[in-house]
Amino acid sequence: MQKFLSYRSTPAPVSSWRCVLFLGVLLFPALLFAQTYAADNPVPILTGNAGFFTNVQAGKTEIVSEINPVVLVPFGDRWLIEARGEFEGDFQRKDEGDGPYGGQVAKELDYLQADYIANPYVTVTVGRFLTPFGIYNERLYPIWIRDLQSTPLIFPIATGSSNGVMFRGGFPLNAKVNFNYATYFSVSSTNDTLDSDRTAGGRAGLFFPGPRIEVGASWQKLLQEERTNAFGFHFAWQPTPLPLNLRSEYARSDLGSGYWIEAAYRLSQVPAWNKFMRRTEVVGRVQQLFAGHIDEDDAEEYGLPDVNTQEADFGLNYYLRDGLKATASYGRQFSSDGNFNLWNVGIAYRFALPLGRMGSQ
Secondary structure: OOOOOEOOEOOOOOOHHHHHHHHHHHHHHHHHHHOOOOOOOOOOEEEEEEEEEEEEEOOEEEEEEEEEEEEEEEEOOOEEEEEEEEEEEEEEEOOOOOOOEEEEEEEEEEEEEEEEEEEOOEEEEEEEEEOOOOOHHHHHOOOOOOOOOOOOOOOOOOOOEEEEEEEEEEEEEEOOEEEEEEEEEEOOEOOOOOOEOOEEEEEEEEEEOOOOEEEEEEEEEEOOOOOOEEEEEEEEEOOOOOOEEEEEEEEEEOOEEEEEEEEEEEHHHOOOOHHHHOOEEEEEEEEEEEEOOOOHHHHHHHOOOOOOEEEEEEEEEEEEEOOEEEEEEEEEEEEOOOOEEEEEEEEEEEEEEEOOOOOOO
16 A cells, blocks of 8 residues: 655655655656747746645654645646656654754655546556545645645545546536546556555535535555455535535545535735634534554555544644745644644745746737
8 A cells, every 4th residue: 555645654765866756756746848949838836835834742842844846837728747746755753852853855756647638537646646536635745735734634535645546527517517537547566766556546526616615535445465445535615605615535445534614715805903803714624433453563564554543633823925935733633642732833835837938918
C-alpha cells in the first residue's frame, strides 16, 4: 500500500540524485517551451505554495517547512502537461530539553500528467495523477487552500497518487443538476518517487447550482494482495446568504473507517471592525476514526491510528493580502492511547509566475 504524508508520520528519505532528476523532469518542459510560444498562445506557468509551521503535539514541538511547486505547460487548445512536487522538512529536537532541531526533508512527486480535452464532457489523463477518491485529496490538500493545516484522520484511506489513465468530466442533467465523474485504472509501482498500487475506481457527484450543494460517492478496488474495497461519500455546501463553507467526508476500508465535518466562516458580515473582520476566518472540525485490521507497524506506515480516535479542532485564518495568510489552530485528540492537545501556528504563501511573455489579446 502507499505511504502518505502527514504531520503525524515521516516519509522515507529520497536520495539526492533522485531529487535532482525529479527537479529536471518537473521544470525542463516548462523552461523549454517558455521561449517558443507564439504571441497569442498561452504560456507555461510556475505556481504553487510555500509555508512554515510550528506544530506542538502532546507537548512535543515540530517545525515544518514546505514548498509545493506546480508547473502548467499548455499545448494548443486541447493539451496540458501539469506536475506538482512536494518538499517537506520535519524538524524536531534531537535530545530532550533544549537540544538542536534536526530531521529530514521528504520529497514527493504528487502528479506528473498529460491531459487531453477530448470534448466538453471528457478529459483524458495519462501519467501520475491524484487519486480521485473523495474531495480532500484533489481540492483541499494544498497548504494554501486548507482551512486547518492538519489533515483529517481518514485522509490516508484510498487517496494518494496513482499511475495510469483517468477519464473525467461533467455535464448538466437538467437546469437544476450537474453531474461530474472520474474513473481510473492504476498500475503497481514500488519506485520511491512514483509509488502506487494496482487499483481501479472512480467518483461520481451531483452538483445543485441553486442551493450550491454537492453530494457524491467514491469507490476503489485494490487489484493486488488482499483485493479489498474502499468506499466513500462526500458533501459540500456553500449557502448563498452566508460566507460559509461546509464540507464533510466518510470513508471505509480494511484500514479503518470514519468521517470528518468541517465548517469555515468568513467574518465579512460582522459590522464592527469590518476592515479587519473581512480578512478573518474561523474554522471548526470534528472527526472520528474507527481502527481497522492493522497493527501498530502498519498504522505507522499508512499514517493511521491503530485504535479508535476522536478529535475536535478550532482554527483562525487571517488573510494578510492576496496570496498570504497566517493560520493558527488548537485541537484535542481522544483515544485509548491517551488524550493530548495539538497546536499549530504558521504562515502560507501562494505564488504564480508566467514562464514566458504574455501575448496581446
